[in-house]
Amino acid sequence: MSPNALIPSHRKPRRPSASSRALRAGVTGGFLTLAVTGATVPANAAEKPVSETQEMPTITTALATSAARSADTAKQVAFNYELQARQDSAVSQADKAAEKDKAEAVKKAKAAAKKKAEKARKAEEAAQARASRSTERSTLSAPSSSSATGSAAAIIAFAEAQIGKSYVLGSSGPSSYDCSGLVQAAYKRVGIDLPRVSQGQSTQGTQVGLDNLQPGDILYWGSAGSAYHVAIYIGDGKFIGAQNSSTGIVERPLDYDMPTGAVRVL
Structure with a gap:
């Protein structure tokens, strides 16, 4: 027997680790649970603040909003161009119609003036003819009247x-x-x-x-x-x-x- 066999050991009894306890408990309960201990995480690798993790979504939302606004602006500009084109077309058509009406009015006015001038000419000719007949009548009336009496x-x-x-x-x-x-x-x-x-x-x-x-x-x-x-x-x-x-x-x-x-x- 060793001389040290009866000397109490100064070492503290080793406590079973948590994983050992879990393993034993799992075996006892009829199922086996394996606990895998990962590598130690450095202290300086703590979880980043929320503000840093939300920065990218915030930037993405801003870009989407800006893109939507740009699209709306583009649509508005396109609508304005289309509206202006329609207005210009309407104005052009109105101008053409006005020119046509004016030309027609001028044509009718010329025709009316021509007709009036022709009527005046005929009236003048008729007046001259009446004057001529009146002169002739004055010349011829004396003999006929001289032969008539009472x-x-x-x-x-x-x-x-x-x-x-x-x-x-x-x-x-x-x-x-x-x-x-x-x-x-x-x-x-x-x-x-x-x-x-x-x-x-x-x-x-x-x-x-x-x-x-x-x-x-x-x-x-x-x-x-x-x-x-x-x-x-x-x-x-x-x-x-x-x-x-x-x-x-x-x-x-x-x-x-x-x-x-x-x-x-x-």
Whole structure:
């Protein structure tokens, strides 16, 4: 036996480690638990502060927000460009429409001015023609009036005063007449009432031959009782009548349109 066998040991009994206890407990309980002890972590390798670990997400969020804003700005700019383009197009179309309307208005104004000038020219020509007829009438009226007396002269004077007025079917004056309306109005000046239409006037008074005419006689075209036109004989182989809508009231020689017959009511 060793001399030291009975000397108590100065070493403290070794306590089982936590892993040993866990192992034994696991075996006892019917399952085996293995605890692996990792390497010792240095003291200076402590967990970093939260602020440092969140820095990257914060930067990423800022970049995403900035990108979103940039996208919104780009969309707004694009929308503004599109809106401006539409406005410019609308303005352009409005300008074109205004130019077209203006051109059309100018065209219509020119046409109206041309029409007005043409109307004025025709009115001037008509006035000159009336003046010419008036001069001619003044020249020719003396012989016809000189050969007429009394009621015949008054009838002829009235008829001469109507020369140049319009022919209007059914009109009895004073601005226009048809053929029988003129004859009726002329004879009414001397107090003689005649029928209104040519047929009735062609049967009044006494029938006379065309070779025995006197100023104031009524000339008719057609047959007595069914005449279609009448006029007033003024002497010197002439008559005054409301011929038609083209000539109006005129003075003409007998051979211009030879009548069929004549009646004398004076």
